Amino acid sequence: MKALIVSAILLLAPGAVLAAEGPITEARQLAELKRYDDAVAVLNAAKAQRPDDAELRLTLARVLSWKGDYRAASAELAGLPGAEAATIRGNLAYYQSDFATAQARYTEALTIAPEFDEARDGLTRVAAARAAEGPKWQVDAGTEYSGFSGSDQPDWNQQSVQITRRFNANRSAAHLRLVRYSQFGLNDGEVELGLAGRLGDRVSVYASLAGSPDADFRPEGRMAAGGAVRMTKSVWLTFDGRRDRYAAARVTSAAWGMRYEPHDGWALSSRMIRVSPSDSDAQTGYDLRLDGTIREGLRFYAGLADAPETVAAVTIDTRSAFAGIAWDMTQITTLRAGYGRDDRENTYVRHGFHVTVSHRF
Template sequence: MRRPLAAVMAAVAALAVQAAPALAQDSVYDRAVAARLAGDPARAISLLQPWLAAHPGDADALVQYGYALLALGEYDRAEQAFADTLSLAPDYADAREGMALAAARRSNGTAARRSFILAEGALSDLDRGQRDWHELGLAASLTAGERSTLDLRGNWYERFGIRDSEFGALLTHRAGQDLWLRVGGSFAPDADFRPEVGASAGLDYRFAHHSVASIDAGWQQFPAQTIWTLRPGFTQYLGGGQYSVTLQASAAAASRRDVLVGASVRGDYFAGDRTRFFAGAASGPETDLGIVRQTTSLFFGGEVALGGDVSLLGSAGREWSGIGADRSEARIGLKLLL
């Protein structure tokens, strides 16, 4: 009986040795997934790194590693993990979705963006029998080195049968790993209702990998008066960056009027590469016509990739004004990535 028993024990031992890596993988994989889903991507990474060092061909672990990196804002490393996964398993849907999400995060302001040109038009229908407003715009967002972006714009406005043209520029510079600074200016030749000149400055600061605090200040010299604005805000990214909620306060003061204050809330859903949707509400000061007036508005819109490097943008909103007519606005645009 000893020989058969010894043979059985040897066979069991051999099977245990063969199964050990798989059992270890299940343990590491399950704990890593649980950590990531519990909102601790750093823990998931610490679990997966030694496993992947020993088993670089584990596609499932690579995908989880990529999503954990994505949650921490490590876009380059996340894209590499997803690319490595697709080289092992070209049809791995989760890896392809991860690549799209990483690209979407790059376009939401927390990472470098590709250059693009945007052509846009808007139509506003005013109540009380007043004439519609019209607007056309052309903008270009250009990368200026590895850390800076230069945004240029030109707009044509028609309000109450009067026309104005306005031109502006905004320079955004990534001053640190989590700090973005921006400064801008604008002018309108022969301005009737748009600001003759204007200047702005602001910053974004990212902390805890998924939260961004911001503040913007502006000065505009309109034909009738000078207006100052201040807008502090906070953005929280959720679901590994797939969703965001932005809260913003606003204050505006004119040389001929007391300070008005307000606030807004906006939610964004980043569905994939160049596909996003948003909706929000605001109540506070509005200065579009060179006066400070209190308004309340609801709005929604989004961007959908049409294929290649072209995207369709659209939005709609309703504004209720304490001074003047209420209005409904529809806006549509085409964006071409360069």
């Protein structure tokens, strides 16, 4: 998208054909070849001779914005009035997915010069980008039931509600999650706050805090963080860390692994897992997971794990198998369902079933 904007400006900008503006013409030609550093050097040399030349500064701000040096471009625009300066400020905001600011700057430019086509085109791009963003809010409501074999453990169940707000052109999100757990004949509640986001096209991160007031079996507090780094077009390295604070112990978990995405809608993930309780030796394990697309609007996942699991502050090696589906019932509503089997060593075998409905608006 940025390349199309650059090409259009280079073709339409009137200064590109004026011989008197030699440095500007040369810089635009270099920019068209994506030789942005050379274009910046030409403009800076000319600016040293004519520091108050507004046209030079505007062109330099444009080239810096195309180069991706948004801070320097913004600094170059400082104090410059007029429709073109306002439009370039709008472009800077648009390139960074700040569509509200971009719209305000393009509108400002049209207030100054109602026939300024570049600003009008900018408003059209902003409208299209906002339409492509889709819903900003999501509500997830779910329930889970667990039965046991090999043990007289009473059945477990839990209910949860999560509200998520997306922002920054859907590159970031914040959520609030409320969960009620019924286990061991007792009830605990938990509140979780979390943030997640993408840092460019190669890095994603997340962090969350959770707590269970007056907990009987859940952690009294929990901190979690992690992320992924894209190494190639289809390979990501992942890391997840977590620390649970129980009344009787502290449990630190770390998992690191790789995710391979051979095609859109398909991924194979593998992680090594290490769990370190404060009251016993560290234990290690692994998990494997496959995500795929059956058809448009219908996805599945399946996996295996042999890893330590902490329940009520007790960490025991557990072998697990799990699978599930996600069905887009409409463009804004998704149904998820799944099954998991946990064989907790010398303790019990748990069969868990869960259903979640997600609605976006």
